[in-house]
Each structure stands twice: as C-alpha cells, then as structure tokens.
Amino acid sequence: PVHPASEPGDGADPAAHTGITADVAALRVSFDAGTTRDISARLAQLDALRRGLRRENRRLTQALAQDLGKNRTEAAITEIGAVMQEISHVTKHLRSWLRPEKLSLGALLAPASGEVRREPLGLTLIIAPWNYPLNLTLSPLVAALAGGNTAIIKPSEVAPATSAALAHLLRTYLDPAWVRVTEGAVEETTALLQQRFDLIFYTGNGTVGRVVARAAAEHLTPTVLELGGKSPVFVDEGVDLAVTARRIVWGKFTNTGQTCVAPDYLMATPRTLEKLLPHLRRAVREMYGRDPRRSRDYGRLVSEKHFDRVLSLIDDERAVLGGTGQADRADRYLAPTLMTGVDWDDPVMGEEIFGPVLPLLAVDGPDEAIARIRERDKPLTAYVFTDRAAIQERFATETSSGSLAVGMALAHIGTPTLPFGGVGESGSGAYHGRAGLEAFTHAKPVARKALTPDTLRIVYPPYTRAKRAL
Numbered sequence: 001p002v003h004p005a006s007e008p009g010d011g012a013d014p015a016a017h018t019g020i021t022a023d024v025a026a027l028r029v030s031f032d033a034g035t036t037r038d039i040s041a042r043l044a045q046l047d048a049l050r051r052g053l054r055r056e057n058r059r060l061t062q063a064l065a066q067d068l069g070k071n072r073t074e075a076a077i078t079e080i081g082a083v084m085q086e087i088s089h090v091t092k093h094l095r096s097w098l099r100p101e102k103l104s105l106g107a108l109l110a111p112a113s114g115e116v117r118r119e120p121l122g123l124t125l126i127i128a129p130w131n132y133p134l135n136l137t138l139s140p141l142v143a144a145l146a147g148g149n150t151a152i153i154k155p156s157e158v159a160p161a162t163s164a165a166l167a168h169l170l171r172t173y174l175d176p177a178w179v180r181v182t183e184g185a186v187e188e189t190t191a192l193l194q195q196r197f198d199l200i201f202y203t204g205n206g207t208v209g210r211v212v213a214r215a216a217a218e219h220l221t222p223t224v225l226e227l228g229g230k231s232p233v234f235v236d237e238g239v240d241l242a243v244t245a246r247r248i249v250w251g252k253f254t255n256t257g258q259t260c261v262a263p264d265y266l267m268a269t270p271r272t273l274e275k276l277l278p279h280l281r282r283a284v285r286e287m288y289g290r291d292p293r294r295s296r297d298y299g300r301l302v303s304e305k306h307f308d309r310v311l312s313l314i315d316d317e318r319a320v321l322g323g324t325g326q327a328d329r330a331d332r333y334l335a336p337t338l339m340t341g342v343d344w345d346d347p348v349m350g351e352e353i354f355g356p357v358l359p360l361l362a363v364d365g366p367d368e369a370i371a372r373i374r375e376r377d378k379p380l381t382a383y384v385f386t387d388r389a390a391i392q393e394r395f396a397t398e399t400s401s402g403s404l405a406v407g408m409a410l411a412h413i414g415t416p417t418l419p420f421g422g423v424g425e426s427g428s429g430a431y432h433g434r435a436g437l438e439a440f441t442h443a444k445p446v447a448r449k450a451l452t453p454d455t456l457r458i459v460y461p462p463y464t465r466a467k468r469a470l
C-alpha cells in the first residue's frame with residue numbers, strides 16, 4: 001500500500017515545517033492510542049520492512065552506487081544485509097527479551113513481588129548520516145519498532161539518492177501510524193529538533209551531536225549519540241603480518257575509508273612498520289588491483305567538499321602509496337593512500353580522516369601506543385593485533401573506547417550480539433540487537449504487594465525502640 005506521508009521539505013518552504021508538525025501530531029495520536037504496543041503488530045512492521053528491503057533491493061543498491069560508488073556486494077553485506085540480519089535477530093528474540101524480568105524485593109517488603117518491564121518510550125526521532133546511509137537509518141528504526149515506538153526518520157541529505165529511495169521504501173511499506181519520513185538538511189532538522197520527542201537517536205559528527213544534545217535538553221529528551229573519532233590500530237611485533245595487513249586494508253578501504261569505525265591511524269615499532277608496509281601494499285593490490293580507479297570494488301568520496309577536505313590532509317612527501325597525484329575531483333576518486341614518517345602534530349592527525357588515507361606512526365612499543373590513545377579523545381573503537389594475551393588485556397583495561405577489537409578491523413560491528421556505541425567524545429548509548437531494544441525502551445520496575453497482611457506496619461510511626469533496631 002502507498003500511504004500519504006509528509007512531503008520532502010524544499011528549504012524555504014514553510015509547508016515543510018507544517019508537515020513536520022502534522023507528522024509529530026499524528027504519531028503522538030497513534031502512540032497514545034496504543035497502536036504500537038502489541039508485540040505481534042511490532043513484528044508485522046519489522047516483517048513489512050524486510051519485505052520492502054527485498055522488493056526495493058535494486059532501487060536501493062543503485063542509489064548507494066550513485067551516492068558512494070558502493071559496490072553491490074559491499075552494499076549487500078554492509079547495508080541491506082546488515083539490516084536484514086538485525087531484523088532476523090530481533091524478530092527471533094523479541095518476545096523473550098520483552099518478558100518481564102522477575103526480581104526479589106528482599107525480606108523487608110515480603111511478601112511482595114517485583115519485575116522490570118521494557119516500556120516503549122513514545123515518539124522517537126532518528127537522524128542519520130550519509131556514510132552507511134541505509135544501514136544507519138534502518139538499524140536504529142528496527143530497534144525503535146521492536147521497542148514499540150513511533151518514529152520520524154531524517155535521512156542524510158548528503159546521500160540524496162539513498163535518502164529518496166529510503167523515503168519511498170518507508171512510505172510504501174510501513175504504516176504511517178508508526179513511521180514518517182522528513183527529507184531535508186539543516187533547516188528541516190532544526191525544525192524537527194524544536195519538537196518534543198521521547199528519544200533522539202543521532203548518528204554523525206560531534207559538532208552536530210552537540211546541537212542535538214542542546215535541543216534535546218530543552219525538553220529533557222534523552223539522546224543516543226553515535227559519533228566518531230580517530231580509531232587507533234596497534235600492531236605488535238611477531239604477529240602474522242600478511243593476515244594483519246589484509247584485515248587492516250579491508251577495514252580501512254571499505255566504503256573508501258568513510259566508516260566511523262575505520263582504522264584511522266596505525267602504530268607499530270619502526271621495525272614492524274618496515275616489515276608491515278610491503279604487506280599493506282600487497283593487500284591493497286590484491287583487493288583493488290594495480291589501478292583501484294578501475295576496480296568495481298572501490299568506492300568514491302561522497303562529495304567534492306569531502307574530497308577537498310580529505311586531500312588537504314595528505315602530505316605527498318610522506319605518501320608511499322596513492323597521494324594527491326592519484327585523485328580526480330570530478331570523479332571524487334582518491335586512491336588508497338598510505339603515509340609513513342607521520343608526526344603526531346601533522347594535519348592528518350588533527351581530525352578524523354574519514355577517507356582512504358592511512359598514516360603509519362612509529363611508537364616504541366605497547367606502552368607508548370597505550371599512552372598515545374589515552375592522551376586523545378576516547379575513540380569509537382580501538383584495534384590491537386597481538387598474539388600476547390597480556391598485551392590484549394592491557395589494551396582492554398588501560399584504554400577506553402566504544403569497543404575494542406583484537407585481531408580484526410570493522411568486522412566486529414557486523415554482529416547483532418555485541419552492543420555498538422561510543423564513549424566520551426565518540427558518543428553515548430548503544431544499539432544493535434538487545435542493546436537497541438534497551439536503548440529504545442524504559443526499564444520500568446513494577447512492585448506488587450498485597451494489602452493484607454499489612455507487614456509494612458513495622459515502618460510506620462510511632463518509631464518505638466523496637467523499630468529503631470530495624
């Protein structure tokens with residue numbers, strides 16, 4: 001069925017804002033009417049989303065190719081497949097996760113019983129970024145639906161083809177009593193943020209994250225902030241460098257480095273760096289060929305603005321692979337770039353790279369690597385490649401990051417069984433699988449006690465000597 005929903009905003013048109021107000025009102029009415037409470041109805045919406053993803057697969061895949069030059073297999077794995085997997089996992093476990101958790105209330109309240117229920121929050125807002133424009137819009141939506149909420153979805157205007165395809169998908173397959181879409185940029189998002197929501201789930205950069213948090217504070221709305229940062233990699237001496245290089249290269253150059261958990265910079269001792277470099281080059285060649293520009297598996301930067309920013313971080317004197325000479329602005333192409341001899345205060349170390357540039361930095365061992373991570377903002381992920389259990393343990397306990405992956409890059413966020421989220425400057429709150437349900441619900445304790453016998457009498461005044469001994 002095709003449902004009428006809000007029209008895409010076109011900037012100055014105040015009708016866009018009227019649409020937002022109408023959407024908010026409609027979704028409040030349907031939530032208050034209890035439309036989203038029934039678990040079977042939630043599962044039906046998840047199923048409708050799954051059906052839509054299957055039927056619209058072609059359109060969505062083409063949109064991802066148009067926006068990001070995303071290869072169709074990569075899109076199948078990291079975008080559509082990831083959401084499908086999330087739907088399957090949540091669908092399979094939802095009833096058991098929603099079963100109230102029975103708890104003892106302790107001797108003082110006995111006889112009594114207690115439980116914790118997962119209560120829907122209400123109307124939620126999901127603001128998504130452009131880099132995995134489908135996955136990062138729909139995975140939070142899966143959690144919102146599973147939690148029994150209504151949702152307004154704001155896809156990223158920076159990936160316009162995907163934004164349009166998502167709007168079509170959601171308006172065609174989901175019930176407008178549950179989900180509405182607002183397309184648009186800053187103006188529309190600003191108008192949305194003036195509304196009162198029961199949760200705002202934002203994925204993107206920390207500057208806008210602050211804008212979102214400030215707007216949310218006005219209504220005391222809780223937020224989940226999925227932000228970014230410079231995710232470090234440490235490669236220890238003695239590891240299998242061929243496998244290590246392949247895992248890092250795949251993690252880095254998938255989606256042309258435009259991944260929030262992409263390895264941002266790599267640390268190792270000078271000796272290990274020297275031995276690792278040929279393996280990194282070889283891994284790039286194995287995956288993308290001698291001329292990555294002609295590879296169907298290598299993507300493009302999202303925009304010219306983004307292209308200019310990433311290129312400004314490259315120092316060609318330090319580039320041992322790729323570099324600004326192997327770039328084409330009109331095509332938004334930048335070759336996989338490796339930089340050696342990088343210093344800690346070089347421009348490339350000043351911000352999240354978010355592109356296909358990997359700086360290699362020399363450290364004198366795990367002690368310095370840990371110290372370097374600790375002196376920076378807490379990253380979304382940290383990666384360590386080491387065979388030594390004691391070093392793995394030191395990274396786990398002595399560094400703080402959204403997550404830690406040992407022996408792999410990127411792949412760990414592909415499983416719905418691990419919560420995914422940041423800490424500190426890389427965000428707050430987490431989702432995927434059960435964590436997503438928890439983010440989109442309130443854990444409500446319900447305590448029950450019969451009126452007779454009135455055992456609470458022991459705490460009523462008058463506070464006699466016998467009661468004082470309690």
Ligand code: NAD
Binds near residue numbers: 158203204
């Ligand atoms: P973006 O530019 O698409 O912005 C994200 C959203 O914010 C968009 O929907 C956009 O319309 C909205 N927005 C932009 N400016 C705004 C403003 N002034 N007021 C209100 N809303 C505004 O995406 P981005 O921020 O460039 O995304 C890249 C960043 O996101 C990187 O830092 C990356 O690490 C991070 N990221 C994090 C995750 C995660 O899961 N933690 C995932 C992907 C990306």
